[in-house]
Amino acid sequence: MNFLSCLLVNNPCYRAGVAxxxxxxxxxxxxxxxxxxxxxxxxxxxxxxxxxxxxxxxLLQLLGKNENGNHWNGVTSPAVCVHGFIGRxxxxxxxxVQTLPFTVRCWGCGSGSKGSYNSSHIxxxxxxxGMESPDxxxxxxxxAVELCAELxxxxxxxxxxxxxxxxxxxxxxxxxxGDPEHWFTRFGRTMDQFRTAVSKALAGQSEPAPSEETxxxxxRRFGFSNDTMAxxxxxxxxxxxxxxxxxxx
Ligand SMILES: [Zn+2]
Numbered sequence: 001m002n003f004l005s006c007l008l009v010n011n012p013c014y015r016a017g018v019a020x021x022x023x024x025x026x027x028x029x030x031x032x033x034x035x036x037x038x039x040x041x042x043x044x045x046x047x048x049x050x051x052x053x054x055x056x057x058x059l060l061q062l063l064g065k066n067e068n069g070n071h072w073n074g075v076t077s078p079a080v081c082v083h084g085f086i087g088r089x090x091x092x093x094x095x096x097v098q099t100l101p102f103t104v105r106c107w108g109c110g111s112g113s114k115g116s117y118n119s120s121h122i123x124x125x126x127x128x129x130g131m132e133s134p135d136x137x138x139x140x141x142x143x144a145v146e147l148c149a150e151l152x153x154x155x156x157x158x159x160x161x162x163x164x165x166x167x168x169x170x171x172x173x174x175x176x177x178g179d180p181e182h183w184f185t186r187f188g189r190t191m192d193q194f195r196t197a198v199s200k201a202l203a204g205q206s207e208p209a210p211s212e213e214t215x216x217x218x219x220r221r222f223g224f225s226n227d228t229m230a231x232x233x234x235x236x237x238x239x240x241x242x243x244x245x246x247x248x249x
Contacts, residue, residue, distance in 0.1 A: 007050025
């Protein structure tokens with residue numbers, strides 16, 4: 001995941017700052033042909049906070065400048081704000097930008113007959129292109145899978161609680177929209193496939209830790225430094241790798 005932060009500090013939703021305990025995730029797509037993150041995300045004039053340690057000039061260079069003044073770091077109409085966007089940076093690469101703290105309530109999906117997932121779900125938008133490029137869909141899909149896996153891991157969210165906007169409406173907790181399935185289905189993709197991909201990503205993240213005995217065996221055998229051992233132990237498949245190195249004839 002290519003992860004950046006540009007909190008929308010001038011958006012009234014950010015300023016309202018109502019606490020959220022994340023219990024699920026809503027996946028949206030923008031419904032407009034504009035894959036560029038700069039359409040929605042810009043640092044505010046004079047912004048110093050919430051940019052992941054970057055300066056606003058550096059962030060602006062990555063995002064590109066929105067010349068139309070219609071980004072979301074200010075008052076939007078209708079009032080709207082989400083926790084993040086996935087789309088293209090100025091150089092064309094795909095990235096995720098966090099735009100609200102994940103523990104602040106967003107204004108993302110409106111309400112349905114039973115209430116609103118705004119009070120319980122982290123929500124993000126995938127910037128649509130013209131919905132004709134399989135390459136772009138592949139890239140943003142992968143980025144969204146990795147983002148969801150990270151959020152599920154961090155907040156203990158079950159994969160089954162990842163819902164599209166369309167599903168959220170059917171659940172009774174959002175306005176009647178068709179995103180992002182109206183785009184996914186063009187390429188034969190479904191939300192069930194999306195959730196399966198997130199489950200696989202999560203399984204990959206939780207490989208077993210190597211045993212201390214194996215670690216010591218490898219260090220003795222190859223004379224690796226503690227730094228090298230720390231590096232090896234952090235590798236995703238460390239347990240399998242170290243076992244192999246320990247047992248190698
Ligand atoms: Zn939506």
